[in-house]
Amino acid sequence: MKVPLLDLKAQYATIRDEIRKVVDELFESQYFILGPQVEGLEARIAAYCSTRHAVGVSSGSDALLIALMAAGIGPGDSVITTPYTFFATAGSIARTGATPVFVDIDPDTFNISPVQVKQRIENMRAGERETLKALMPVHLYGQCADMQPLTEIAERYRLLVVEDAAQAIGSECGGRRAGCMGDFGCFSFFPSKNLGAFGDGGVVTTDSDSWWERLKIMRVHGSQPKYYHRFIGGNFRLDALQAAVVAVKLKYLDDWTAARQKNADTYRRLFAEAGLASVQLPEEKQNRHIYNQFVIRAPGQRDELRQYLQKNGVGSEVYYPVPLHLQDCFSYLQYREGDFPVAEQAARQTLALPIYPELTEDQQTYVVEKIREFYDRHVPGRR
Ligand SMILES: *Cc1c(COP(=O)(O)O)cnc(C)c1O
DSSP, X not given: OOBOSOOHHHHHHHHHHHHHHHHHHHHHHTOOBXXXXXXXXXXXXXXXXXXXXXXXXXXXXXXXXXXXXXXXXXXXXXXXXXXXXXXXXXXXXXXXXXEEEEOOBOTTTOSBOHHHHHHHHHTXXXXXXXXXXXXXXBOGGGOOOOHHHHHHHHHHTTOEEEEEOXXXXXXXXXXXXXXXXXXXXXEEOOTTSSSOOSSOOEEEEESOHHHHHHHHHHHBXXXXXXXXXXXXXXXXXXXXXXXXXXXXXXXXXXXXXXXHHHHHHHHHHHHHHTTOTTSBOOOOOSSOOOOSOEXXXXXXXXXXXXXXXXXXXXXXXXXXXXXXXXXXXXXXXXXXXXXXXXXXXXXXXXXXXXXXXXXXXXXXXXXXXXXXXXXHHHSTTOO
């Protein structure tokens, strides 16, 4: 049996006619840059995320970058974030010229630890605290970071909050949607995200009228009015074509999310039935987890397990093998191995299993069976 990590063709088959119709209309209109498709999608995304505004942009990475640029963050500033995330999180901070300041994660959710954020700020040298301008929590794998204590910290120290919600559209924390809890919410339409375009795309949400205006100006090279530049922005536009595709898919997002959640429940039952007690399953601490990824902690020999699954036709992935504080490009920040032990251990132990909406129970049964087989054969006594 083949069980890919993600099967976008299975999803496309269910919406092909609708997508072809809107794409064909767009081709006939030859209206490719911003315009009604992008504005229509922005209104729908804002409503979905319960924010007042949304601004379509060229990618999730650019969503983070443009939010920081709009907020005027740059050289001499610093931003607290997690070392256990996709590169773009800290990459966007560094690209503005600001300094990423890493803080370790919670071992159960893999999200930044509010307790450690508070400690880190309290222990800052005089002078360092003044450089600190923002917090950038990541809602990793589709589960919100613990936003209540984080927003309290942000208020106390007057920090902006930029949510990296690239993996978390529609997830919630205390009844509030990802993207509406910070000053900016940054989302990605990369094809493997829960709401994926047919290429690159992203969106920034905000409740503030003035940030909204600034984001729209930044998106077109800081031009306002046309050909007059008070700020240096960039070409951060979302294609009308991608907006049209994403708008069709948004109608199905809640159904797809429900299917991912059902698959997560099925895995929980199958793992329990297989007696695989030492494989740690993801903990749901926030309601609602949208399961962009279903990430287990393998008790030992994670890489061998991954190879075994691959040999047996099961796709899996390590998100992420090297925490950001140990990446070569950040060596100038002078972190060392051992600085963030929880993130480092996660990088050694985690493995993402297939969780996409169209996955069948037979496929899930096969995945769990192969994991049980691996531990029976290769790690006697470990399950
Ligand atoms: C995917 C992702 C991004 C970047 O989004 P792109 O659209 O690929 O640029 C940023 N942060 C996180 C956590 C992501 O998962």
